[in-house]
Amino acid sequence: MSSDIEQKRIVIKIGSSSLTSRHGEISHRKLEKLACEVVTLKDAGHEVVLVSSGAVAAGYRKLGCLERPTTLTEKQAAASIGQGLLMETYSKLFMSNGYVASQILITRSDFLDEIRYKNVRNTLNVLLKRGIIPIVNENDTVTIDRLKFGDNDTLSAKVASIVDADQLIILSDIDGLFDGHPGLNKNAKLIPQVNQITPEIEAVAGDSDSSVGTGGMRSKIEAVKIALASGIPTFLGNASKDQIAVNALSGKARGTYFTIEKPQIQLNQKKKWIAFHSHPEGEIIIDQNAKERMVDDHVDLTLSGIHDVKGPFNKGSVIRILDKSGRKIGCGVVKVSSKELQTLKKKVDTPSVNKTIIDSTDFVCHEKVLITV
Structure with a gap:
């Protein structure tokens, strides 16, 4: 990476389908690719927060389920297994490159309460200043439906806001926002730049076809709205592409770049x-x-x-x-x-x-x- 690129604070969100095999197990190859990109960004002097899905997808087979569970109790049990597996893999990958990873599990109530909100912010800031890579996920093992974010797209946007990130990068199994459903319309075209979330943009947002992920395009657009309202430009791209996060930061990646049409008022x-x-x-x-x-x-x-x-x-x-x-x-x-x-x-x-x-x-x-x- 070029040394003349301004050092930034970046939040990267990675979806379940981008971390697991088609059978639902953790894909070491996919995690290693992501870790290498995070290391590249860290080596260049950037601060990185990783919002990682995949706990339920990684753990449900170890729980004895043949398919992704649908009941809350089984999801929570699978998450309690999968979260440990994810962190063990992440820790080994980052440690081998000289970086320490930490785990932060969050519920929506941590943001609703102002004191807990400040505590989350303070913890993340200390970790980032010390060069640690915080790995954030929703605390699926204890969260009830009314306190859930709904998906990690929303969580990543809120995390980006709380740490005053310079950029949010959302990675999944799609290339970005299209003007139609690319799976149904072969003539659908990628929209490379969006300066405002209009009703027309929201209308083209569809749902995910993935069996292991929960957040579709609609949830990603909602996350983008939160990030842009906080003054944070956002990129949406395909996690499988080579150096996608690194290239997204320099504006060279294939995907959709969401930017702010006019500066937002700065809030304390x-x-x-x-x-x-x-x-x-x-x-x-x-x-x-x-x-x-x-x-x-x-x-x-x-x-x-x-x-x-x-x-x-x-x-x-x-x-x-x-x-x-x-x-x-x-x-x-x-x-x-x-x-x-x-x-x-x-x-x-x-x-x-x-x-x-x-x-x-x-x-x-x-x-x-x-x-x-």
């Missing part, structure tokens, strides 16, 4: 958590004057500007803020519970209770930043 970590990772628990409807003051003048939301409250929510919760027409204005951290707010609204004409409900520092405007929660 607090606002980034509010915008991209929290889970709003209720809604506050505000009047036009309060909306203009919050959005244009960056003024706190006070009790006098609140038209209606839809809960329930607790003090310190992230809530959605809407105008009277129901249009979403943004999200913010509320200083009082919905119950207390309803009580205060009855006394809104008393100046002493016209208190701040949401600080401007805890508010993110939907019109200025693509909020994805």
Whole structure:
């Protein structure tokens, strides 16, 4: 790799079908290829986080299943076996090249809670600064459906956001985004560059044909939207291609490059958590004057500007803020519970209770930043 390439922080996501054989076992050849590319990037001075699928696919045969399990308990049991097999292989491959790998298992609740979100971020930053290669996966052995990311495409985009990555590289068994289904339409053409996720782009997203993977093109587009909203350019390409990750970084790989049409507003970590990772628990409807003051003048939301409250929510919760027409204005951290707010609204004409409900520092405007929660 050329030494004049700027050193970057990169998140690479690899899908199950790109790590396993057609029988569902771990493919040492595929893992070795990926590890070699990560080593090449590390040798060039880049920081790399690897978001790796494959735990269930790698473990289900060792569990005694002939086919990929469909029940939650069997998936979790298979993951508990496969995750160890994956990490053992990764560790040996990276150690033989002088690099140490670490394992981080995450659930969606780790992002929903601000303190746990900060802990994940801090851990990843320490590992990267020490030259370690973090290998991230969803904690499939304990995660229940309502706390799942759904697929590692989404997880990789959220990880890229939390570490302020310079680029997200999503690798699977497809060459990129096509203008039609390449398996059904032989004339389907690869779309090499996308500057905006339009309804037309979303319409051409299809599902995966792989029997070992769960994330189709639709989930990849959703992940790209999260990454772009965080200001992170993203590449989608085929993991089987030679030096795909290395070439993607230099813009020379075959695939689809997703870039940002206009610069996003830079958010601090607090606002980034509010915008991209929290889970709003209720809604506050505000009047036009309060909306203009919050959005244009960056003024706190006070009790006098609140038209209606839809809960329930607790003090310190992230809530959605809407105008009277129901249009979403943004999200913010509320200083009082919905119950207390309803009580205060009855006394809104008393100046002493016209208190701040949401600080401007805890508010993110939907019109200025693509909020994805």
